[in-house]
Amino acid sequence: MHYIWKEWKENIRGKGLWLSLSIIVLISIAILFRSSALSFDKGFYVLLINLFDMIIYFIPILCLFIGAFSIFQEKEQKTLIMLLTKTDHFGSFLIKKSLGLFTVVLVPLITWFFIYLLLLKFNFQLDIKSYFIFVAAIVCMSLVFLQMGAAIGSISRSRMQILGFTIFVWFYFFFLHDFILLSFLPDVTHENVKLFSSVYFLNPLQAVRMFLETGTGVYSFGHMSRLLQSFMWTKPAYFLLGNLLFWLITSFFTGIVFNRKEGYE
Amino acid sequence: MKKLALLSFIFSLLLVMSPEKKLAAEHLQATIDSLKEGAVLKLENKTYQGNIVINKPITIIGSKKTVIRGDGTGNVISIKAPDVKLSHLTVIHGGMNRNSAEEYAAIKIYTNNNVVEHIIIRDSFHGIYLSQAHHNTIRSNHIKGLGKGEIAAQGNGIHVYYANGNLLERNTIEGTRDGMFFDYANNNKSYENNISHTRYGLHYMYSDANIFKRNTFTMNTGGAAIMNSNHLKLEDNQFLVNYGNQSFGLLLLQANDNEIANNTFYMNQRGMYIDQATRNEFRHNKVVQNQIGIELWSSSNDQIFTLNQITENTIPAVTLGGNSENNSWSKNGKGNDWGSTFPITDLDQDSIGDFPITYRSSLYQLIEDQELSYLFLKSPALKIYEKMNAALSKEAVMFHDLHPLTAAKGSYSKAIFLIATLLIVGILLKGRHLLCITFGRNGRKI
Amino acid sequence: MITVKNLNQSFEKKTVLDSINLDINRNEICALVGRNGAGKSTLINSLLGLLPVKQGEILINGIAVNKKNEEWKRSIAYLPEKFMLYPMLTGLENMTFFAEAVAKTANQERIRQVLRSVSLWDDRNEQVKKYSKGMLQRLGLAITLYQDSSLLILDEPTSGIDPLGRKEILDVLSSLQDKTILLSSHHLDEIKQICTHVAYLENGKMEKYKVEEFLQTHNLGGISS
Numbered sequence: 001m002h003y004i005w006k007e008w009k010e011n012i013r014g015k016g017l018w019l020s021l022s023i024i025v026l027i028s029i030a031i032l033f034r035s036s037a038l039s040f041d042k043g044f045y046v047l048l049i050n051l052f053d054m055i056i057y058f059i060p061i062l063c064l065f066i067g068a069f070s071i072f073q074e075k076e077q078k079t080l081i082m083l084l085t086k087t088d089h090f091g092s093f094l095i096k097k098s099l100g101l102f103t104v105v106l107v108p109l110i111t112w113f114f115i116y117l118l119l120l121k122f123n124f125q126l127d128i129k130s131y132f133i134f135v136a137a138i139v140c141m142s143l144v145f146l147q148m149g150a151a152i153g154s155i156s157r158s159r160m161q162i163l164g165f166t167i168f169v170w171f172y173f174f175f176l177h178d179f180i181l182l183s184f185l186p187d188v189t190h191e192n193v194k195l196f197s198s199v200y201f202l203n204p205l206q207a208v209r210m211f212l213e214t215g216t217g218v219y220s221f222g223h224m225s226r227l228l229q230s231f232m233w234t235k236p237a238y239f240l241l242g243n244l245l246f247w248l249i250t251s252f253f254t255g256i257v258f259n260r261k262e263g264y265e
Numbered sequence: 266m267k268k269l270a271l272l273s274f275i276f277s278l279l280l281v282m283s284p285e286k287k288l289a290a291e292h293l294q295a296t297i298d299s300l301k302e303g304a305v306l307k308l309e310n311k312t313y314q315g316n317i318v319i320n321k322p323i324t325i326i327g328s329k330k331t332v333i334r335g336d337g338t339g340n341v342i343s344i345k346a347p348d349v350k351l352s353h354l355t356v357i358h359g360g361m362n363r364n365s366a367e368e369y370a371a372i373k374i375y376t377n378n379n380v381v382e383h384i385i386i387r388d389s390f391h392g393i394y395l396s397q398a399h400h401n402t403i404r405s406n407h408i409k410g411l412g413k414g415e416i417a418a419q420g421n422g423i424h425v426y427y428a429n430g431n432l433l434e435r436n437t438i439e440g441t442r443d444g445m446f447f448d449y450a451n452n453n454k455s456y457e458n459n460i461s462h463t464r465y466g467l468h469y470m471y472s473d474a475n476i477f478k479r480n481t482f483t484m485n486t487g488g489a490a491i492m493n494s495n496h497l498k499l500e501d502n503q504f505l506v507n508y509g510n511q512s513f514g515l516l517l518l519q520a521n522d523n524e525i526a527n528n529t530f531y532m533n534q535r536g537m538y539i540d541q542a543t544r545n546e547f548r549h550n551k552v553v554q555n556q557i558g559i560e561l562w563s564s565s566n567d568q569i570f571t572l573n574q575i576t577e578n579t580i581p582a583v584t585l586g587g588n589s590e591n592n593s594w595s596k597n598g599k600g601n602d603w604g605s606t607f608p609i610t611d612l613d614q615d616s617i618g619d620f621p622i623t624y625r626s627s628l629y630q631l632i633e634d635q636e637l638s639y640l641f642l643k644s645p646a647l648k649i650y651e652k653m654n655a656a657l658s659k660e661a662v663m664f665h666d667l668h669p670l671t672a673a674k675g676s677y678s679k680a681i682f683l684i685a686t687l688l689i690v691g692i693l694l695k696g697r698h699l700l701c702i703t704f705g706r707n708g709r710k711i
Numbered sequence: 712m713i714t715v716k717n718l719n720q721s722f723e724k725k726t727v728l729d730s731i732n733l734d735i736n737r738n739e740i741c742a743l744v745g746r747n748g749a750g751k752s753t754l755i756n757s758l759l760g761l762l763p764v765k766q767g768e769i770l771i772n773g774i775a776v777n778k779k780n781e782e783w784k785r786s787i788a789y790l791p792e793k794f795m796l797y798p799m800l801t802g803l804e805n806m807t808f809f810a811e812a813v814a815k816t817a818n819q820e821r822i823r824q825v826l827r828s829v830s831l832w833d834d835r836n837e838q839v840k841k842y843s844k845g846m847l848q849r850l851g852l853a854i855t856l857y858q859d860s861s862l863l864i865l866d867e868p869t870s871g872i873d874p875l876g877r878k879e880i881l882d883v884l885s886s887l888q889d890k891t892i893l894l895s896s897h898h899l900d901e902i903k904q905i906c907t908h909v910a911y912l913e914n915g916k917m918e919k920y921k922v923e924e925f926l927q928t929h930n931l932g933g934i935s936s
Contacts, residue, residue: 002811006797006804013799013838026685042461042483046506046532053643078794082854085759085789086812178646185635193637200640209643213508217462220486220509228510231637 007100067149359389410441576604627654718767729915745912798840845876
């Protein structure tokens with residue numbers, strides 16, 4: 001609990017979090033202006049999808065940086081060593097620190113989207129369930145990339161390394177992962193489609209998008225072919241949950257196993 | 266004593282059997298039967314039991330809470346006389362039996378020149394069924410089905426079977442199997458209907474010379490599916506967010522000589538999907554922000570695309586199943602506006618590009634061979650994949666526009682975006698020191 | 712208090728500590744002295760369990776330093792070199808955080824007592840980023856003292872501080888009672904003022920002296936006076 005309190009005070013009094021949040025706010029407002037011409041009853045869904053399509057470019061990289069630099073600063077400030085020499089071992093430190101990060105990033109984010117909902121009320125007919133799904137999608141994406149960022153911060157020994165790792169991770173999930181799958185796509189058959197599907201949904205961006213679009217009813221899987229049925233071998237919500245658990249656990253243990261307690265700088 | 270006992274027994278039976286409903290049903294039917302031709306029947310704010318059959322030209326007007334509830338075995342209201350008017354009713358609980366010889370509906374019309382308006386329909390197989398019924402007006406009704414997922418268990422919002430010359434306007438239909446289904450139905454007009462969450466918002470089979478204007482199709486599996494139907498006019502319609510795995514805004518399948526003008530195709534999986542169709546003209550349409558703007562199978566010939574705005578689509582147009590050189594991407598020296606995807610010069614300022622545009626892509630092979638490729642349409646990796654395959658010479662010509670139009674001027678929202686971006690960049694540049702505090706040593710002087 | 716037996720540490724095939732033996736007894740104040748790169752930080756990190764010990768043994772209060780049993784941590788309070796703490800938090804908030812890292816709730820009376828002892832009570836509500844170097848160092852010392860551990864390991868506690876600031880810190884250290892202190896230092900006057908012993912590290916070897924003995928027998932290159 002005291003980690004959460006400490007993290008909260010640090011970030012609220014700092015500028016990094018506010019800068020990040022202001023980007024999200026600006027994007028949201030811009031999308032709202034752009035969507036003002038949409039119809040009252042269905043425009044809400046269009047806005048959510050457009051907003052998500054924009055935010056997906058920012059939230060992963062912001063969360064990666066916030067997570068990575070937060071851990072790196074603990075090393076740089078020598079507070080990590082001070083904590084490790086008390087009662088904490090690195091694993092428990094990382095858990096508490098991660099929880100602190102999650103709280104600090106998600107609380108302002110969720111607060112903003114609650115305010116945003118009130119703004120939307122003046123323009124569109126609201127669907128609270130769909131909006132909740134949208135917020136849940138953003139939260140899941142943030143959690144995954146914050147934890148990855150924390151792992152990067154644990155591994156890195158300099159800012160340049162953080163930059164390198166972060167850009168690589170972002171690039172991988174944005175381009176490389178799908179590019180590799182596209183290369184294998186012509187060879188997908190009924191025998192291997194389930195494996196292909198599992199790898200496809202390992203990309204948090206795809207898992208989150210599928211969850212959002214199916215959950216809001218925008219994307220439908222009517223009249224699925226046998227191949228597609230095999231591809232969607234479980235519900236999008238379960239794909240997302242599996243993805244979330246996988247990356248949280250993997251990032252966490254990567255951070256523990258490969259951590260470097262000192263930074264060069 | 267005995268008489269008293271008998272009376273009490275009958276009285277108790279009456280209480281237990283609650284005959285008031287049956288009496289009410291018989292009462293409504295009886296009331297209808299007792300009316301003269303041309304009479305107006307004003308119903309009260311209560312529930313009347315169906316099913317009823319209207320055998321003479323009368324007007325039935327409901328109040329705000331008038332409900333006619335069917336018994337679940339057939340059509341709730343059958344109109345078997347011409348010149349009947351129904352309005353301001355709620356009609357529910359029609360027969361849902363799929364095994365019967367007849368397809369049931371909340372309101373089934375067998376005759377001509379009737380008006381059905383301001384009706385709310387729920388819990389019925391079909392909403393309104395026009396069976397060989399001509400020149401009817403179906404207006405401002407609200408029909409709700411079981412939901413988009415249910416295909417087999419329910420029928421269509423409005424089903425038009427061998428029925429011509431009808432007017433269907435300002436109806437709202439959601440969650441039925443198809444929104445409006447036209448089966449061998451010609452010369453009908455559909456205006457300003459709003460259809461969502463159905464399989465196909467509009468489904469034409471063997472129905473010619475119909476007009477549909479200013480309708481809105483949102484979040485259906487397919488916006489409008491036109492099959493084996495010719496000489497249709499589609500104008501000023503909106504096909505929005507029809508975005509499932511196999512979804513489309515407009516499907517033309519074995520459909521010929523149709524005019525598609527001034528429509529908006531926005532955020533669909535495929536804006537237009539054209540297969541085995543001939544001589545259709547696409548004019549002044551906006552095809553914007555779809556995954557695939559136009560999917561054209563080579564079995565289609567002699568399409569004309571002119572004066573359309575085809576912009577911000579992931580793939581503007583794709584030709585599958587071979588080349589489609591029989592189709593024209595311009596008419597009378599005017600092609601299409603492809604937006605900033607294809608930068609063009611216009612030195613003589615005539616709003617027509619100085620050079621033709623040819624779009625080549627390697628994605629056609631992937632889309633043809635593998636249906637799962639649609640799942641990658643939103644991925645940024647797709648563009649890189651396309652470029653890489655271009656380098657490996659796997660491209661084919663998707664379209665060739667001889668007279669591309671110059672891009673329309675950007676809206677003020679782009680200016681807002683630009684200003685916001687400049688602001689952020691300005692803050693970042695000027696606020697370098699602040700950034701150092703934030704990401705650097707947090708103000709500590711070492 | 713601290714017993715090191717035959718400790719060997721190497722990095723990239725270079726031997727940094729070569730069969731080190733060291734005994735620091737209760738209530739001794741021992742300076743860890745050596746040239747830059749002699750291995751002082753390596754030794755301290757080994758004592759703190761931050762570096763794995765592959766050859767040799769380290770005992771703190773008779774308990775072996777290893778990851779399986781972290782009982783030995785309760786005896787140690789450590790202050791690193793060039794730390795920054797949390798600059799956006801106030802002095803009091805930093806203290807409270809580290810106090811809660813040790814026990815579930817912070818003892819506010821103890822915090823007050825410790826902050827007063829380092830003359831930071833009046834500045835407790837200032838953000839740490841506004842502290843001078845000396846104030847920051849005293850706050851670090853306060854965090855270390857809060858735990859009331861019997862063993863303090865201080866890595867260059869007066870590094871980069873002006874003479875008046877150093878005097879304040881040394882006065883605090885001098886006033887401590889019943890503490891065993893191991894401090895790494897480059898300052899001769901500091902050693903003379905507060906230390907009882909000197910552990911001298913050179914070429915991977917260690918020798919322990921009494922302060923007077925050390926000063927008399929060694930010519931110390933690279934140490935400022």
